[in-house]
Amino acid sequence: MGNETHLKKNIGFAVATSLVIGTVIGSGIFMKPGIVISATGNSTLALLAWIIGGIITLASGLTIAEVSVRIPKTGGLYAYIEEVYGRFWGYLCGWVQTIIYGPAIMGALGLYFGSLVTGLFGISDKNKIIIGIITIIFLGFMNLLGTQYGGFIQNISTIGKLIPIVLIAGFGIWKGDAHVLNMSSGIQHTFSMGAAVLATLWAYDGWMNVGYMAGEMKNPSKTLPRSIISGILIVIVAYLTVNIAILHVLPANKIVQLGPNAASTAAALLFGKMGGNLITIGILISIFGCLNGKVLTFPRIPYAMSKNGVLPGEKALSFVHPKYKTPIGATVLQLLIAIIMMLVGNPDRLSDIAIFAVFSFYGLSFFAVFLLRKNGSDHKNLYKVPLYPITPIVAILGAVYIIGNTLIDSPFDALLSIGIALIGIPVYLKKSSKKRDKSLSKAS
Helix, strand or coil, X not given: CCCCCCCCCCECHHHHHHHHHHHHCCCXXXXXXXXHHHHHCEHHHHHHHHHHHHHHHHHHHHHHHHHHXXXXXXXXXXXXXXXXXXXXXXXXXXXXXXXXXXXXXXXXXXXXXXXXXXXXXXCCHHHXXXXXXXXXXXXXXXXXXXXXXXHHHHHHXXXXXXXXXXXXXXXXXXXCCXXXXXXXXXXXXXXXXXXXXXXXXXXXXXXXXXXXXXXXXXXXXXXXXXXXXXXXXXXXXXHXXXXXXXXXXXXXXXXXXXXXXXXXXXXXXHHCHHHHHHHXXXXXXXXXXXXXXXXXXXXXHHHHHHHCCCCCCHHHHCCECCCCCCEHHHHHHHHHHHHHHHHHCCHXXXXXXXXHHXXXXXXXXXXXXXXXXXXXXXXCCCCCCCCCCHHHHHHHHHHHHHHHHHHHHCHHHHXXXXXXXXXXXXXXHHHHHHHHHHHHHHHC
16 A cells, blocks of 8 residues: 555646636537527527526535535545445446546547537548547547646636637627517527526536546645636636627527527627637637546546446556556546547437436435535534525526436436446446455455
8 A cells, every 4th residue: 555656636726727617618608509599489588598507507516515625535426426325326426427428528529629620621521530539539648647737738728718708708799789688589489498408507517527636636625616616607607798799799590590600600790701710719629628628537537436446447447657646547448438439429419318317416416415414523614505505405406407307308318328327236236246255255
């Protein structure tokens, strides 16, 4: 044990906050406005949906911040679930994140990035997979050289992605002359605020990833809650201002018609022909930074699980490079699964399956704050969720909504996600059986 190599504690508030912003803001801020307006039927209700999604996300962040300071361990959600609900539920949570959630998100972002690159430079769309794979491998290599390099990329890309957001928001609100409120989507169909909020919550997802790095933070009890809250607030402001700016430049029904091209069209109107390319570059930077945040954080889940001996090949998966202090085995595993998914899977379908699975455990982690307060000692000097118990209840209701909505609207995706979780049970039982056999042999 004396020669064991541990992860290096060198992540501060700035890097942690940029991780929250970077892993949340990807392509959703540019591609979701039309979907939200279409679901609600008019611009006012669409903005309300973004606000509701932001409130649920902020309540979730405020709640999980208290859980994180009480359980400041590497592994984030996996570590929280295991600590509160026991080894089996922690394992199941980590299994779902390791096998489907993390790799699927990375694979989807890689494919989106590759697709935008091919479109920007007029390359054949067939090359998007190759470009996406090269991008993921590059980011994996940079992050394996040390968290300072991955953190540097995260800081630079976060600043880079905020530049086009600030430009569109500022110039759109300043120069636009279209009416923002009460503008019809131009589509006659059943009103669905639920579908709109669900779309915004997908765009907001990713804020919890910074918790995976708690074991590498200089002062996790202070850094983690501050970075989560600061990051989410910045994202909420960015999402609202960009949506208002686009509505100020384009009619609501035009935004629905343009779909994912609405932001680039608005930029072209604001900045000329180069505006479309500018926003595409901004989206590329946004996705690149988001993908980097995932590559940096997701491997910490199998790393934490392998340290607990609940995954096959735990010796390789828990290997930390003696010089760079990074989890080599766990990172390689996540990259390999992500690349396989990019080759054989539909990123949109995989993302839908993943979000259902992870929000099931999000709900458990939000409820954990009640159990921790009930069973633990009162930590007067530690962060506590404000407006308790209202804030965690809002977070729990948000998670319940996503689970229920997916079961009703996409039952196949929900069942497939449940099936992936169930496959992990035999693996857990086998590992537990081997551990018991080893314990008995040592005892005898």
